Amino acid sequence: MLNYGSIRTMQPDLEPTGIAKKPYVPPIAQNISPNGSLLPVKKKNTLSTVIYLILGVIIVGLLIFGLMSFTKMNKYKNNVDALINTAVGTAVQKTQAADDTKYQTEAKSPNKTYLSPSAAGSVKIVYPKTWSAYIIESQQNSNPVNAYFYPNFVPDVANQANIFSLRMQVLNVPYAQTMDQFTGQLSGGKIKIAAFIPKNVPSVTGSMITGAIDPNQPKATGTMVVLPLRDKTIEIWSENAAALEDFNATVLPNLTFTP
Numbered sequence: 001m002l003n004y005g006s007i008r009t010m011q012p013d014l015e016p017t018g019i020a021k022k023p024y025v026p027p028i029a030q031n032i033s034p035n036g037s038l039l040p041v042k043k044k045n046t047l048s049t050v051i052y053l054i055l056g057v058i059i060v061g062l063l064i065f066g067l068m069s070f071t072k073m074n075k076y077k078n079n080v081d082a083l084i085n086t087a088v089g090t091a092v093q094k095t096q097a098a099d100d101t102k103y104q105t106e107a108k109s110p111n112k113t114y115l116s117p118s119a120a121g122s123v124k125i126v127y128p129k130t131w132s133a134y135i136i137e138s139q140q141n142s143n144p145v146n147a148y149f150y151p152n153f154v155p156d157v158a159n160q161a162n163i164f165s166l167r168m169q170v171l172n173v174p175y176a177q178t179m180d181q182f183t184g185q186l187s188g189g190k191i192k193i194a195a196f197i198p199k200n201v202p203s204v205t206g207s208m209i210t211g212a213i214d215p216n217q218p219k220a221t222g223t224m225v226v227l228p229l230r231d232k233t234i235e236i237w238s239e240n241a242a243a244l245e246d247f248n249a250t251v252l253p254n255l256t257f258t259p
Contacts, residue, residue, distance in 0.1 A: 111250060118258070120144040120170040121229045125236070126254035127166055128246055144232075145170040163219050165243035166251060169235045175206070175228035178235070182209055182226070190215075196225050200256040204228060213237055223247060229257065 114133060116123040127133070127149050134154040136146040148154050149166035156162060171178060185191050191211035198204060206227035214220035222244060224237030234257060238247035 111254075114147065114168075116145045116170060116257075121232065121234060121257045121259075123168065123170065123229075123234060123257040124255065125149075125166075125168055126250060128250065131165060142172050143169050144172065160217065161219075163217065163239045165238060165240045166247060167235075167237050167239065170229065171233045171235065172231075173233055174231055175226070175233045178226060178233040179207060182207075185212070185215065196227075198225075198227065198255050198257075199253055201227075201259060204259050206234075209237075213239060225252065225255075227257070229259065 110129060111126045112129045112131070112133070114125045114127070114135065116125075117137060117139075119139060120137070123145070125147070128151075131149050131151050132153050134148045134157060136143075138144065145168065147166075147168040148157050148164050149168075150164050154164070182191060182193060186193060191209050191213065194208050194210075196206045196208035198206070204227055206225060209224045209226065210222075212218075212221055213224040217239070220239035222237060222239040222241065224235060227234040227236075236251065236255065238244055238251075
């Protein structure tokens with residue numbers, strides 16, 4: 001006979017009352033209070049989230065705006081500095097130019113004066129004191145007076161290539177004959193001729209010639225005044241463009257002679 005040992009019948013766990021125990025179900029921590037009562041389920045606060053998002057956007061926007069404003073301000077400052085430096089440089093240059101002009105003008109004053117012999121019309125030439133003069137006077141010469149004027153020192157008068165700030169000649173040639181050579185140049189359009197009356201000798205009418213006043217000297221472009229002096233002719237001219245201001249402002253207004 002087989003022996004299967006003792007057989008034990010499993011009995012459910014019983015309460016002291018003899019009632020079977022219910023299986024253990026763990027409570028949901030967030031929904032059960034310590035005393036076992038149910039708690040209301042908390043809902044997420046969506047309003048707070050929205051407010052935080054809006055504040056975050058505003059802060060980021062303010063930061064971006066501040067950065068852009070700083071960049072623009074810095075750029076504006078740099079531009080203003082550049083404009084100020086340019087304006088200051090321009091003002092300094094203008095001041096220096098004005099000072100140079102004033103110095104040059106004052107340096108030329110008082111003026112010097114040349115007076116030709118009475119036989120040559122007593123021609124008075126007023127010129128800046130910073131100029132030098134080289135004057136040839138000879139009654140036996142076809143040109144009783146031949147004068148050269150130039151700043152500081154007079155260059156070689158024998159060199160035909162040199163041009164001068166001021167020239168003056170008294171010619172033993174009548175006025176009409178002298179003007180013939182210029183009248184012939186009008187057709188070429190290289191010169192212009194207009195009437196000229198000296199301020200200090202209003203009884204005399206001569207001519208003012210502008211342009212290529214010396215056909216033998218291509219560089220001699222300027223202004224010449226030709227005046228009758230009895231049986232002679234006075235020629236006064238500037239063939240240097242840099243000296244035309246002094247020629248028109250000093251030499252011609254102060255020109256006098258005895259007709």
